[in-house]
Amino acid sequence: MKTADVVLLGCGPVGALLANLLGQAGLRVEVFERDREIYALPRAVHFDGEVMRIFQAIGLAERIAQAARPSSQGMRFVNATGQTLMVRRGIDGPGPHGWAGNWYFHQPELEAILRDGLARFPNVTVHLGHEIADVDAIDAHFVVGCDGARSTVRRAIGSQQRDLGLHQPWLVVDLLCDPDSARVRALPDYTIQLCDPARPMTVVHVGGRRRRWEIMLMPGDDTARLTEPEIFWPMMARWLGPHDAVLERAAVYTFHSVVQEGWRRGRLLLAGDACHQTPPFLGQGMCAGMRDASNLAWKLAAVVRGESPDTLLDTYESERLPHVRTFIDLAVKLGAVLQETDPTAAAERDRRFAAGATLFDFPQPQLGPGDRIDAPPPVGMIFPQPRLVDGRLMDEAIGQRFAIVGDPALLAAERPDAVRLPGVGADWLAAHGLRAALLRPDRYIADIA
Numbered sequence: 001m002k003t004a005d006v007v008l009l010g011c012g013p014v015g016a017l018l019a020n021l022l023g024q025a026g027l028r029v030e031v032f033e034r035d036r037e038i039y040a041l042p043r044a045v046h047f048d049g050e051v052m053r054i055f056q057a058i059g060l061a062e063r064i065a066q067a068a069r070p071s072s073q074g075m076r077f078v079n080a081t082g083q084t085l086m087v088r089r090g091i092d093g094p095g096p097h098g099w100a101g102n103w104y105f106h107q108p109e110l111e112a113i114l115r116d117g118l119a120r121f122p123n124v125t126v127h128l129g130h131e132i133a134d135v136d137a138i139d140a141h142f143v144v145g146c147d148g149a150r151s152t153v154r155r156a157i158g159s160q161q162r163d164l165g166l167h168q169p170w171l172v173v174d175l176l177c178d179p180d181s182a183r184v185r186a187l188p189d190y191t192i193q194l195c196d197p198a199r200p201m202t203v204v205h206v207g208g209r210r211r212r213w214e215i216m217l218m219p220g221d222d223t224a225r226l227t228e229p230e231i232f233w234p235m236m237a238r239w240l241g242p243h244d245a246v247l248e249r250a251a252v253y254t255f256h257s258v259v260q261e262g263w264r265r266g267r268l269l270l271a272g273d274a275c276h277q278t279p280p281f282l283g284q285g286m287c288a289g290m291r292d293a294s295n296l297a298w299k300l301a302a303v304v305r306g307e308s309p310d311t312l313l314d315t316y317e318s319e320r321l322p323h324v325r326t327f328i329d330l331a332v333k334l335g336a337v338l339q340e341t342d343p344t345a346a347a348e349r350d351r352r353f354a355a356g357a358t359l360f361d362f363p364q365p366q367l368g369p370g371d372r373i374d375a376p377p378p379v380g381m382i383f384p385q386p387r388l389v390d391g392r393l394m395d396e397a398i399g400q401r402f403a404i405v406g407d408p409a410l411l412a413a414e415r416p417d418a419v420r421l422p423g424v425g426a427d428w429l430a431a432h433g434l435r436a437a438l439l440r441p442d443r444y445i446a447d448i449a
């Protein structure tokens with residue numbers, strides 16, 4: 001017998017979430033993580049309401065909600081003179097997933113909560129400080145590479161990289177701001193994308209005293225010296241000075257837009273940055289990895305338990321790849337607006353928005369063709385999470401199973417492995433002209449009546 005059902009390479013946010021999902025499903029899981037400590041440099045600061053719903057599925061939403069800042073506000077693309085070009089709308093109150101639509105957080109704190117969550121499962125073992133160089137030597141039914149942008153598992157699979165065109169170095173800094181400073185108090189809570197051709201920037205209120213600046217590198221910048229006070233503070237002059245904040249941490253990253261084709265070969269699979277990378281202009285890179293984990297976990301559990309044929313796992317990439325591409329393609333388009341450094345082209349761009357700002361929302365794509373996903377939307381779309389009359393959120397009543405929601409008269413149909421929730425989602429179903437929906441464990445719609 002294999003010593004593990006699933007071995008995960010990497011305990012970043014995606015590996016840690018997938019280990020929680022698989023641990024909860026009762027699988028024997030071993031996680032190998034190269035580093036002893038959680039990665040300390042600045043990375044993700046935003047996740048959306050659908051991702052909070054996935055945290056709810058592993059019983060950690062309340063803890064994460066205490067560590068994160070919910071926001072009803074969106075993101076504004078503003079030019080150097082203050083003209084608003086585009087707005088990603090915010091969401092008032094609990095959004096369609098039953099949680100605030102936008103959350104801001106400190107990635108190391110989130111990763112620590114996800115890792116602590118693993119202690120609940122005696123069937124999950126984490127080996128820190130343990131790099132895997134040879135995946136062939138792993139004794140497990142399945143091996144998932146959650147091993148980031150330079151994935152070892154991806155090399156073993158031989159995936160093909162598709163370059164989506166955007167590669168640009170940026171300086172990323174977190175500042176701890178003085179709450180008594182008038183300049184700090186004047187900063188907005190919404191996210192700003194400053195479309196200034198002299199120096200594009202992103203400004204985010206992470207939470208508490210912490211704020212994030214992402215600063216595009218320009219020709220002539222000396223990367224090694226950018227955080228020296230005499231170079232750093234003049235770049236920040238529009239916002240803050242050295243009396244308003246201290247620099248907590250900084251890193252230079254090249255933002256990439258790539259997807260891999262080939263997320264599976266036999267028992268080897270990929271999730272997260274190992275199979276896609278996006279520029280962070282939508283705050284969706286990690287979110288996409290979390291959606292990978294949610295899609296893959298129930299399929300792995302069903303195959304390991306012998307409830308589904310192994311071919312179910314082939315639907316993972318076909319469903320997820322077009323979905324994540326929609327987000328990356330939009331991030332690349334937004335990047336073209338934000339990263340314009342030619343003043344003439346920037347002036348032309350600003351004239352295009354002279355009649356008013358363009359409003360947009362996060363994409364809500366349909367999954368690609370896959371497990372029963374062979375019909376037009378709403379099949380393959382995520383089902384919202386209403387509150388039940390007893391006060392619980394819908395997913396709490398279902399658990400990690402299939403469910404049928406909707407018209408009580410139809411729910412008598414045989415489907416022994418599915419929970420039945422008569423009357424639930426009635427408004428949504430009526431709006432779509434439907435009587436019932438079959439929901440998968442990841443809450444995407446498998447079928448409708």
Ligand SMILES: Cc1cc2nc3c(=O)[nH]c(=O)nc-3n(C[C@H](O)[C@H](O)[C@H](O)COP(=O)(O)OP(=O)(O)OC[C@H]3O[C@@H](n4cnc5c(N)ncnc54)[C@H](O)[C@@H]3O)c2cc1C
Nearest residue numbers: 010012014034044045046132147148272273283285286287
């Ligand atoms: C500046 C910046 C801002 C961002 N902002 C956002 C945002 O606001 N919202 C958002 O959703 N995303 C954002 N992202 C993206 C997000 O940070 C990543 O998508 C996310 O960290 C990827 O998680 P992961 O678990 O797939 O990979 P990683 O976090 O890279 O984790 C991979 C892990 O695998 C380990 N590993 C690698 N190889 C091996 C091996 N051979 N054996 C054992 N272990 C191994 C590594 O040590 C690492 O811990 C941002 C990224 C950057 C750089």
